[in-house]
Amino acid sequence: MNKLLNRLVLGSALCGFASLANAAVLEVQAEIKPDPLNPGSAEIINNTPASGFCTEYPNTCNTRKIRSDSFNISFQSSGSIPVGQVIPFGIPATWRTFTVAHSSIPGATADIQIRIAGVGTRYRLSKTAQEIIGHPGGETDFGYHAILWAPSWAQAIPPCQSVNGTGQGAWGNGTDFSAFWLTPENVTTCPRYSRDYEIPGMSLQRLDVHYELRAVRPEQLISGNYEGSYTYSIGSDFDMGGLTASDPSMTFNLNLAVKQDVNVKMSADSVALAPKGGWMEWITHGRRPEKILGDLRFFILTSSPFKMDLSCSQPGVGTCLINNGTHEVPVDISVSLPSPWVDDADQPVARRPLKIGGAGLEHLKPAGLPTRQPSLLHFEVQQDSVATMHDDSSYRGTVNITFDSDI
CATH class of the missing domain: 2.60.40 (Immunoglobulin-like)
Known part of the structure; x- marks a missing residue:
């Protein structure tokens, strides 16, 4: 109090003398504590436990001051991926606005904005990268994966920005690779395509995101908890081209604790x-x-x-x-x-x-x-x-x- x-x-x-049913859902726990002397500049602090890429490579994320949260959404190719086929990796990087409601004061609402500031995944090939390119020797696990794609999943085509460190992302099983890119507001896609080899099959095991939240008028928030949701569509907001998604949407359920002084x-x-x-x-x-x-x-x-x-x-x-x-x-x-x-x-x-x-x-x-x-x-x-x-x-x-x- x-x-x-x-x-x-x-x-x-x-x-x-003063969550939606039949959709991937992330429960977001956050708080905001506006400064009474400068309340309009208050930032939302995300207290949700991180998952996905930033738990696999915490030093990489800490250096860039980013976090990731993983949605249990998979994407599967329907068959082989021919040479030159593009996976667009379309991303909703612009700010979207949604409404949250105070949990104990009827009619008290606020506008919150969200944007996807980073995106990643862990892909899995149906065969090892070494097998796909014909068993040449002399390459690292990372190098075999890099040969398959233009650009490598560790790299980003501007205006997307790379996060993976040099040689970082390949798993020792030869089939899995974790990647993450930052997405400024002018980003619409972070595409890549199969370069010189047909890929017999692949899946994206999950969808990792780094998201930003901000309050439109933080000075008007009332102490207590606000709750609200925002849902992105898989296929339009997130476009993975010919890969089939396991869920049609992904939802952020926000519980925002406001601590006004x-x-x-x-x-x-x-x-x-x-x-x-x-x-x-x-x-x-x-x-x-x-x-x-x-x-x-x-x-x-x-x-x-x-x-x-x-x-x-x-x-x-x-x-x-x-x-x-x-x-x-x-x-x-x-x-x-x-x-x-x-x-x-x-x-x-x-x-x-x-x-x-x-x-x-x-x-x-x-x-x-x-x-x-x-x-x-x-x-x-x-x-x-x-x-x-x-x-x-x-x-x-x-x-x-x-x-x-x-x-």
């Missing part, structure tokens, strides 16, 4: 309550004031929604009390927030009562870009209570104002 608790001391004297700066930690115009009327004319009051400025240094609550060292009926040791009176507390802050009904917040339990202030949000103008807490002891207060006496009490982004 992301709370900011402000403790205020009030004082006065009468003389001065409320950043509030109070102008002081105490408030002196006094009559409007000061104490001179009482001092010089003996006129008891109609009410005593005081305001405290504070600044909301965040743009995330939050709620407010009140607790007291001396609780009364819904509000706090101040006392002189033998006598106590209630203090009415209210809050005013500057535009564009509004409540859950999109109404301005002006002298809104702040009660123990926070009723009416459970969801405060910006309707636009916050201006960093000051907010106000208002404290008032009403006339009927002032009339009972003891002369030549000081009244004190402590209130706690909580700003909580976990709404």
